[in-house]
Amino acid sequence: FCERSAARPCGECRACRLLLHDNHPDFRVVQPLDRDGAVDRAGGTLRVEQSAEIIHEAALRPMEGRYKVFFIQDFHTANAGFANKLLKTLEEPPDHVLLILSARDRESILPTIVSRCQVLELRPLTVPEVESALVQGWEASASEAALLARLAKGSLGWAVQQLADREGASRRQEQLAQLHHLVQATRVERLHFVDKMA
Structure with a gap:
């Protein structure tokens, strides 16, 4: 999408700014929805209506770039209707369309879907990689980055x-202060804490 660089996004051109603000007309994120239609990545599902929207939008030419990109998150939450309706588009997408699917693992996706995809397995980052990224890219303090990197x-x-x-x-x-206190507390103090929490 970047207008200045094919290797890495510059973060400054119009296309990069639109992507940073979730406003690029040729990039669509599709996420699981709850029963009311609100995004719910924890307990929602990808529904058949969403696949119909993808198919309709994929038939249209890109507005600004060379490609229309659909990033479908949490494909493991797709119901059978969503997956089956999308099969034809996955098998023969228009030349100007890229479909990117993410899922926890390939076993949770219908084999007919997996067979139409190029699979890239992404491994979790190491603690030092997360820590370094937080300090350099998000200006976290060293102690904050170290803690979050371990928890992440x-x-x-x-x-x-x-x-x-x-x-x-x-x-x-x-919570960490309470935990530290509980580790050093007497049995009676721990029981009082549990009683207070109940």
Whole structure:
């Protein structure tokens, strides 16, 4: 999409700015929805209506770039209707369309879908990689980056979300302080704590 560089996005051109602000007309993120139609990546599903929208939009030419890109997150949540309706488009997408599917593992996706995809297995990042990215890319303090990198279990996205959630950081600090206190507490103090939490 970048207008200045094919290797790495510059972050400054019009296309990069549109992508950064989730406004690029040729890039669409498709996520699982709850029953009311709100995004719900934890418990929602990819539904047949969404695949119909993808098929319709894929038939249209790109507005700004050479390609229309559909990033379908959490494909393992797709219901059978969604997956089956999308089969033909996955098998023979228009020349100007790229479909990117993400899922926890390939076993959770219908074999007919997997057979039409080029599979790339992404491994979790190491703790030092997450830590370095947080310090360099998101200007986290060294101690904050070290803690979040250990808690993230290889997920930079999770670590970045936690970094942005200052209230969550405050709660995490309180919980760590309580845990530290409980480790050193007497049995009676621990029982009082449990009683207070109940």
